Amino acid sequence: MEEYVERTISEIGEEQLIRLLVDPADAPSDVVVDNGDDAAVWTSFPGATVATTDAQVEGSHFLKTTPARSIGRKLAAVNLSDLAAMGARPRFALLSVCVSGSESADRLAEIGRGLRERLGEFGVYLIGGNVSRIDGPLVLDLTLLGAVDPLKTLRRSASIPGDGIFVTGSLGGARGGLEVQRRGALKAWPELERRLIDPTPRVEIGQRLSESGLVRAACDISDGLGRDLVRLLGPHGLGAELSELPVEPELERLLGDAALPLALSGGEDYELLFTAPNEHQAELMQIVRATGVSLTRLGTVTSNPSFEFRGAPIPAGYVHFAE
Structure with a gap:
């Protein structure tokens, strides 16, 4: 041959x-x-x-x-x-x-x-x-x-104090994948591997949220929850108080309590982060969960331009061109 x-x-x-x-x-x-x-x-x-x-x-x-x-x-x-x-x-x-x-x-x-x-x-x-x-x-x-539809385009600029802050799926999976990749153990953690090298874009959810007309502002999470929250709310003089966080379960099994900071600041999750009036929470949950994806209410938009999780400052996440 x-x-x-x-x-x-x-x-x-x-x-x-x-x-x-x-x-x-x-x-x-x-x-x-x-x-x-x-x-x-x-x-x-x-x-x-x-x-x-x-x-x-x-x-x-x-x-x-x-x-x-x-x-x-x-x-x-x-x-x-x-x-x-x-x-x-x-x-x-x-x-x-x-x-x-x-x-x-x-x-x-x-x-x-x-x-x-x-x-x-x-x-x-x-x-x-x-x-x-x-x-x-x-x-x-x-x-x-x-x-x-130009009248239904999701954008970053319409949040108001008191709105709920929501996120699809779970956070920290890609950052966890990077950690196990550095250890040479990526194959032992299949969901972390998938989140790192083959993430799922939430295209259908984005379209459904747009059609619903219930969302005030939205972005995807590419550089970490902390960084992208600032992008979503900071330019408008707003902040966030968070009390819940959907940590990727496989990351929790890998790191235990140490998984939390990675879920707050790890990048490349490619989940959708958005704000909406709290009275629409039940309908939003139904819209997203109909696609087979979870939805978590993280917390509340505030008029105070600070970003906290359970009273502590949220890590900034990935900053491009930082040393």
């Missing part, structure tokens, strides 16, 4: 690399010009168009040893989570790849498969992109486009 030899990007060239990455499925009916032209063309979305972009960089967001398919799936998930926080319906994606010539073509192909797989779960079509050669770590940048 002939021995298989892994190919590099330099060996297959740009055109073959693009074919490895783009969507082999037939384009949706609203696509006028598909992959392969100078630009993509599609008919206008109903409602307003929403766009986001997010990059994943090897060494910062994933490791050389991270499963390639999971890299692609997470790239999709972090962008999908942004649209979920707006209550939007995702539709199209554009991918930019900066890659060295020595990179494995098979690895890139598997990243592309994971990306298209995750996007496809939410009806998103990869409509085009760009590839560039660099002498450095692999960089993957995805732009996601979608549609939203």
Whole structure:
């Protein structure tokens, strides 16, 4: 039997690399010009168009040893989570790849498969992109486009004192996954592994919350509850008093009481954090739980611009570019 030899990007060239990455499925009916032209063309979305972009960089967001398919799936998930926080319906994606010539073509192909797989779960079509050669770590940048009712868009700016503060799912799982990854024991904690390398964006919940008209303000949790609470409320002179926290159960089994600080400050949970009038709590619980996801009322929006959990300051969470 002939021995298989892994190919590099330099060996297959740009055109073959693009074919490895783009969507082999037939384009949706609203696509006028598909992959392969100078630009993509599609008919206008109903409602307003929403766009986001997010990059994943090897060494910062994933490791050389991270499963390639999971890299692609997470790239999709972090962008999908942004649209979920707006209550939007995702539709199209554009991918930019900066890659060295020595990179494995098979690895890139598997990243592309994971990306298209995750996007496809939410009806998103990869409509085009760009590839560039660099002498450095692999960089993957995805732009996601979608549609939203402009009158029902979820945003960060409408909370008032006395509102309830709510969060979907559980917190701290991704941070716990990072801890066990550093110990070389990631496979022993499957839910922490999944939360770290293959998070679930709450797209359906975001759309349901948007349609309900019950939510005042919302964001997703990417840099930790503490940091994203400040982003949601701080610019408007508001604060928060929290009394409840849905810690990821597997993280509690791993760390016991030490799990609490990680749930407060750990990033990359990609849950939805939102505020709403307390009289809507029962209806909101019903809306979210109908999707099979839990919902927790964390506490209350305050007019005092401080952020506390059971009387103690909440850790700030991840700060980009901090030393």
